[in-house]
Amino acid sequence: MGLRRSLYKTPAQLRSMVEPGLITAAALDAVRALVAPGVTTAELDAAAAEVVAARGAESNFQLVRGYRHTTCVSVNEQVVHGIPGSRVLEPGDIVSIDAGAQFKGWNGDSAITIVVPDPSRPELVAARERLSEVTQTSLWAGIAALASAARVGEVGDAVQTSIESSGEGYGILRDYVGHGIGRRMHEGPTVFNYRVADLGPAVRPGLCLAIEPMVVAGSEATLVEDDDWTVSTVDGSDGCHWEHSVAVHENGIWVLTAADGGAAGLAPFGVTPTPIA
Ligand code: MG
Ligand code: MG
Numbered sequence: 001m002g003l004r005r006s007l008y009k010t011p012a013q014l015r016s017m018v019e020p021g022l023i024t025a026a027a028l029d030a031v032r033a034l035v036a037p038g039v040t041t042a043e044l045d046a047a048a049a050e051v052v053a054a055r056g057a058e059s060n061f062q063l064v065r066g067y068r069h070t071t072c073v074s075v076n077e078q079v080v081h082g083i084p085g086s087r088v089l090e091p092g093d094i095v096s097i098d099a100g101a102q103f104k105g106w107n108g109d110s111a112i113t114i115v116v117p118d119p120s121r122p123e124l125v126a127a128r129e130r131l132s133e134v135t136q137t138s139l140w141a142g143i144a145a146l147a148s149a150a151r152v153g154e155v156g157d158a159v160q161t162s163i164e165s166s167g168e169g170y171g172i173l174r175d176y177v178g179h180g181i182g183r184r185m186h187e188g189p190t191v192f193n194y195r196v197a198d199l200g201p202a203v204r205p206g207l208c209l210a211i212e213p214m215v216v217a218g219s220e221a222t223l224v225e226d227d228d229w230t231v232s233t234v235d236g237s238d239g240c241h242w243e244h245s246v247a248v249h250e251n252g253i254w255v256l257t258a259a260d261g262g263a264a265g266l267a268p269f270g271v272t273p274t275p276i277a
């Protein structure tokens with residue numbers, strides 16, 4: 001009973017998911033505006049924290065046991081769960097920022113990746129921007145698939161197919177996945193970023209998913225660093241992470257963590273998001 005209730009939200013519960021999504025998006029907007037050489041990852045985190053507090057929300061990352069920050073900031077070979085701190089961003093860095101907010105008991109969760117400009121290394125920047133572009137495109141492919149999917153597993157199929165179609169030979173992390181989102185930031189069902197035999201639960205109105213491809217330029221093997229959080233590639237290749245929280249409702253889908261509901265990102269896939277009534 002509890003599992004079923006958390007999988008499919010009522011229309012009123014879906015409406016409660018809108019504001020935390022928008023707050024999360026605004027926090028990432030603040031971070032995006034700040035990314036530049038010389039900025040520390042702690043400063044990025046502070047910018048997100050300021051937005052979350054100003055909007056009357058709280059950090060849901062800080063509800064995760066042992067975590068004291070509003071964001072995760074993962075640089076270069078770090079893929080996810082990097083801890084903000086004194087690290088200074090350098091030209092050419094590829095930086096993934098994951099943020100979330102809880103508002104009136106409901107949660108948003110989203111991640112972006114930015115490549116810090118470096119005019120002296122155009123090839124490095126181009127390669128990293130390509131990794132980010134392919135990862136972001138796979139996120140939108142997964143969201144677009146959700147719009148017409150019968151089962152949750154079709155999302156991962158679309159994500160993997162999109163990444164493979166890039167022809168880049170990138171790896172997809174296997175040990176880290178997307179998730180349902182609602183009263184808790186992490187709830188069922190699991191949202192894989194790759195094809196699985198069991199397609200999982202039905203896609204029906206009320207489903208809210210955080211879809212979050214984690215893609216690496218080389219081998220998908222990862223390790224957890226000595227800080228017990230940061231997930232880095234074993235081979236030192238670059239990592240990338242994009243994420244949105246998405247609601248399925250009676251009249252279609254709506255990307256909760258995008259100010260336009262995902263209209264721009266979904267347009268290339270012929271999908272038009274519909275606001276939650
Ligand atoms: Mg996240
Ligand atoms: Mg997530």
